Amino acid sequence: MQDTQGMSRERLDRIGRFIEENYIATGKLPGALVQVWRRGELALNAVLGVADRERQVPMATDSIFRIYSMTKPITSVAVMMLAEECKIALDDRVSKYIPAWENLGVFAGGFMGRFQTRPPTRPMLVIDLLRHTSGLTYAFQQNSNVAAAYRKLKLGELATEGTLDDMIEKLATLPLEFSPGEAWNYSVATDVLGYLVGKISGMPFDVFLKQRIFDPLGMVDTGFYVPEHKAGRFCACYAVGALGSKAITPRGPLLQDDPQASPYLKPPGFLSGGGGLVSTAADYLRFARMLLGGGALEGVRLLSPKTLALTTANHLPGGVDLARMSRSMFSEVAYEGVGFGLGFATTITPASTLIPGSAGDMFWGGAASTFFWVDPQENLIGLFLTQLLPSSAYPVRRQLRTLVYSAITETDTRSR
Template structure:
């Protein structure tokens, strides 16, 4: 047998090594990324575990397997699982109006004109439902979209900004003063919806949201390093975060990314005031892989069952009205990924028409990523998980997501 025929779990060893080499040569050696962890899991085994580059460029600290990353929006699937655990217990229903949990939102109107102090609104065609929050069809938005007078109001009020001193309660109160971008269900707009879900979990789950995650998700799954901040004894493991373009310095070709968050002075070193279910968690490769494995196995890992398989199937189905893909419904584009052939479920994007994506994949694979370039996907058909962790804002700076998808799928050579 030649070198080219060695396999692990139906994947070519040579082609897995090619992924490691590609990330190193294209991104680490060129200085485009400080460091990166790339993991591929198939048929119950970690078939690729690539740890390259630096956790902290300024102090030349190498990246390690237990380095701690800001996962930003990869917090959203975790919050969504918490919501669905409460759905399974019949403490929340997907078709509950959100005003059942947030009475102050009962009168929320849809934007019809004007600015923050004098918005004109009209009544929504139907109430906002819990399912709208999970699938981003709520009519809420994010300040960073910079598209409309509504997101300008979010910026002025600092709605949902991780660095502000607001509590979750403050955010909910501020949102009561800003109209919706559109009537719930009419469009898809990436938004603070998942932060609102964190608030609802805290109201319904009989304990604060962050305690719910700790007791009901992190402890049962053995996610020992996932939290809203980094405790003292782990400070040395927090990565530096970098930025290019609008979020960092002005970049010219070949210029190194600028330091955006120094691990020695980071706000992640102490508990935040604002507990963000949309973007507040830090985690490690080992922890997030355990979370993804639970999803791959239909809600259970090592004897800890968080959800039933039918609930996970419901979460990973396409919930966009009319069964369409994201480009037909999206108001905002915010990452380098192309969303043709991709729908959205309850906390994840999901591939509904693999050919339309122009990248190998499977119907029903589901995925999401974070602002600092992290992402993961789970493919139940192929019994596969891929996880990529780095720290570079914004996620749209580099085409690494589609490149990694292409290379992981091209390494599959057998069942």
């Protein structure tokens, strides 16, 4: 069995077998798609199980997935493209673009309608939105009276009523959880960035993404909804735990979103830069290859290598990891040894993560258990697509990274 691109063919093949035996055959996941890209070639493309369990539609290489928070790196790249054009700066006050936010206070007590606040120690900056140190939160955090107010107003959820403008207006009525820069908290900040992209660029957020990122990179199946002629390729979405059945049923996890009756089948009113996109393996791999290529792919450059280096550096104050700074009850990443850049998590101390890897990688995941990472040091991309809520249901991401790095037979420390 011949090795490929400095990786063991035998060990690559056992990745698919592991997912099949431990997740597909046991009913934990209806289906999955795993890709590994190394040294300019696709070293693994494992297409497993079904995309739609109820109709027994096989998983396919071109299946369309809800990528949820894997939307965030795309939105963050859009912001950094505008930063390169000096249309926005990382140390700009957010109130420069959202004047109604100039006097946002910090939660000091009370409930919605009777909040007590104090002044923040400093204003919210654009960098705070990119690195989740803004003081904003998510409705699902379940850890504060502020998050409870988000739930009441349906803020930052895919079922958000109204538009991005409506969300910005509602947020102006609520306090921050903490002063900007004091902590890390997974939040609607990237949805706010989507609003800023539209406001600063002078075009709707979805149009900017299509014209400036998707079309240039050849991401032909990525967008905020699934067109009718592509609906047959759209995966079903399932759920376990609090989001679905309390345990695996005889048929597997509970159907959460039927692909033939999904809200994704029509354009949404709320364009979520934090979690609204659908995509395919081929499309997201092209986005990841652009990142691996220092901001360019096949002659198309979105970012300078220096801008990308800035984007993927750890920007947490004091250079600490998330374990030292996070107040979040949930995010798409484990915390030990991991920092956060401008829209991406990054490994800063591989030994602290207790799994193989490289310092300086960039990665993130989505609520339906999707995951990707880009490792420039090893000239490597890993991509995992499936459709199971929540992403914390199983340790499949950690296992996948272990299996992929265990397949490497030749380390690659060359530059991009």
